[in-house]
Amino acid sequence: MSLVLDEHREYLSDEARLSAFRRAIEEVVKPGDVVVDLGSGTGILGLLALRSGAARVYALDNGGLTQLEREIFAANGFADRVVCVKGLSTRINLPELADVVVSDQIGRFGFEAGAVQYFADARRRLLKPSARMTPLRIDLCVAPVEAASLAGEIDFWRQSPQGFDFAPAHSIAINTGHPTSYQPHQILSEPSIIASIDLTRDCAPVLSGKAACNVRRRATLHGIGGWFAALLSPSVTMTNSPLSGKKIGRRAVFFPLHPALAVEPDDCVQIAMKIVPEEKLVSWRAAIFDKNGRQRARFVHSTFLGMLFCPEDLQKARPDFVPKLTKWGEARRTVVDLCDGRRNVAEIEREVYERHRNLFASPAEAAVFVVEVMVPYAYEDRNI
Ligand SMILES: C[S@@+](CC[C@H](N)C(=O)[O-])C[C@H]1O[C@@H](n2cnc3c(N)ncnc32)[C@H](O)[C@@H]1O
Structure with missing residues (x-):
């Protein structure tokens, strides 16, 4: 609590x-x-x-x-x-x-707290057609960043704690957005808006955008910084930009570029991003060009590669998988079936304990299980 x-x-x-x-x-x-x-x-x-x-x-x-x-x-x-x-x-x-x-519901980079989906649903079901919204629009902003200590935390996974090899976690870490706070000097170029979300209308399922950022000083490029600028009303904006004197306390995001690269003034960092708000997926690519236009490096990252996949779970999501319930699944079904509008909770708890004694050490354990399964889906008659 x-x-x-x-x-x-x-x-x-x-x-x-x-x-x-x-x-x-x-x-x-x-x-x-x-x-x-x-x-x-x-x-x-x-x-x-x-x-x-x-x-x-x-x-x-x-x-x-x-x-x-x-x-x-x-x-x-x-x-x-x-x-x-x-x-x-x-x-x-x-x-x-x-x-x-x-x-x-803006999040740190402007989309990941669900504003797109929740506002779309609210517009469809909860609001008058002429309804007003706060926020109205969210701009997703990016810039190349120097972030040595964050890059060090990511590199931790290659340092063999206790002499063991944890390197498999490194590829997860470099394909993950990390919450962080930046000092203004860490931002290596003017920020760019890479995508905008208009919350007053339906938004494409995939947001994508490009930005070309000219590096201002000699530095080590560790990644892309991401933050938002939200239009809360026709005349009020709110941002967590590290460059704003009026920024709110919320952290920004660090999208790693691995391996780090030394950059010079006037190097150009071209950034391309694809974002799938519904699935909280972000893919980021960067190509670095020197001032003569010669490409110096390319990076490709995606939170898709940073997910903690469990092959056993993925297997079960295949369309041709034929699911059968485990004993716990059966107990769950018993609870749901018994919520028939006639039995009270005490009766359901007793019945579940009787039918699934092999799963519960005591009636109290069965009672906890019943409440956990039932509460999110049960209702009393009321207006809402
Ligand atoms: C960022 S906090 C903001 C709380 C409050 N509005 C404020 O400004 O201080 C978000 C809250 O929204 C809730 N939440 C997130 N998505 C929601 C949704 N779709 N429906 C209902 N609650 C939601 C979370 O549980 C959390 O309490």
Whole structure:
């Protein structure tokens, strides 16, 4: 619990972030509006919307804060204007369409927290056709970076801790985006926008873009830095760019280029990226040219190569695989079957323990299993 609270304390302590959202919400939310706070956490964006005159806020969050959030809204005198719903926004239906959606599902590089998918779903099901959105657009920005200590952490995997060879992990590490904070001097060129996401309309399933970055100083090129600039309202932007004096506290991302390369002023780093938001996949290529246009090096990386694949799991995803349930799968099916709208939880727990005694050391263990399986899918009759 304290980990979750700590995370949200950090969100609430980021004055630059909150000031940007406050100004944007003041601009976007009109008195009487119905607002969806998508991924509401402690409810801060909903609170700002209420302060701007929202008639009602639907605060949707799939984490564990829903009750706390209700208490926070109540403590601020808004209990009667808020409906807090626990669940993933894509699985929640609302009794009315909203005028505004506010959300910080932006992530560090602008796409990986799900804004594209969640806003597309909200536009289809939860919002009026004329609804306003915060954010409206997210630009994904890149620049070549010098990042010796991060490159050292990645190289760790080739240093044989305790004399053992861990090199297989190295290829995972060089094909992964690493969260980090940059100092401005680590950014080796003017940043470029490599892709933009317009959240007001459907976005292509694959985002791709190119950038040509001229290196400003002699340095070692270790990778590509990635961050975002979000348009929260027609006149408010928010960014985690290491070069911005008003950046929010969120870290940026390091996409390694391996092996590191010494670069000179006026070398050109040509970057190409492909991003599949739905699958959180990023592929990045770079070609480095000297000032006479001669290619000095090429790099090809992808988070596809950085995934911790398990061949046993992949085998089961093949279209021709014929699945059979394990004993635990059968126990899970028993729980689901017994949730028939007639039995109560105590009866289901007893029955599951009886039918699957070989799996559970005690009725208490069976009870924990039942609750774990049932809670995400069970509902009581209610409005939402
Ligand atoms: C980055 S935090 C932001 C919290 C709060 N809006 C703020 O600005 O401080 C994101 C929150 O959204 C929740 N979340 C992420 N995607 C969601 C979704 N599609 N539906 C509901 N909750 C979601 C997470 O559990 C987390 O609490």
